[in-house]
Amino acid sequence: MTRVWILPMLFVLGGSAAATGLIFRGSPGAAAALLLVFVLLAGVNSPLMFPRSIGALEAQRRSAVDGRPVVYWRPGCTYCLRLRIRLGRSASQLHWVDIWRDPDGAAAVRAVNDGNETVPTVVVGNQSHTNPDPEWVREQLSSSA
Known part of the structure; x- marks a missing residue:
């Protein structure tokens, strides 16, 4: 921590x-x-700077219910920061998982990135996207609403 x-x-x-x-x-x-x-x-x-992180299992459960994307991130990551800033207020609608605080989150990221903890990794449904364009994430968020 x-x-x-x-x-x-x-x-x-x-x-x-x-x-x-x-x-x-x-x-x-x-x-x-x-x-x-x-x-x-x-x-x-x-x-x-980021919305409060939740555990990976809780984020996956919530995403299954409301369809909103899950963002796996870690502090100090400039790409995560860029995503957070470019999303603006809509960032609080996503489910954020800090992989440094949650071993299940780190394992989920490694599973979809060939064993690497590459963040931000955004999961929409069952599809993962590593370092996606913030506009694409915003579109996924609006389509899930």
Whole structure:
């Protein structure tokens, strides 16, 4: 559970160190701006950016009932972040599974990606799609409604 916070914490610590150096050089404004950038990077790469993850088995059960896609993701994945940002508010309608928190989710991803934990992997019905175009995911979501 703690490894999902490693990258965001590294951003905060690195930004703090760089900002401290700038303060000692007499540039408090630049230090504040740099620290803000690093804090924003930490926020974007944290699990807080994504809707609350559920277990793979629960996501599959819910998807069978409502027909909405299941998205397997992990923190720090730039492709997952791109998908999440481009989906906007509609991202909360999908079932998100963090493969670092759920071993069943990681196993499901490995099963459809030749043993690799390649994310984002989106499952619609019984079809899996690795790193799909966000517009395609949005179409699948609207067709399931």
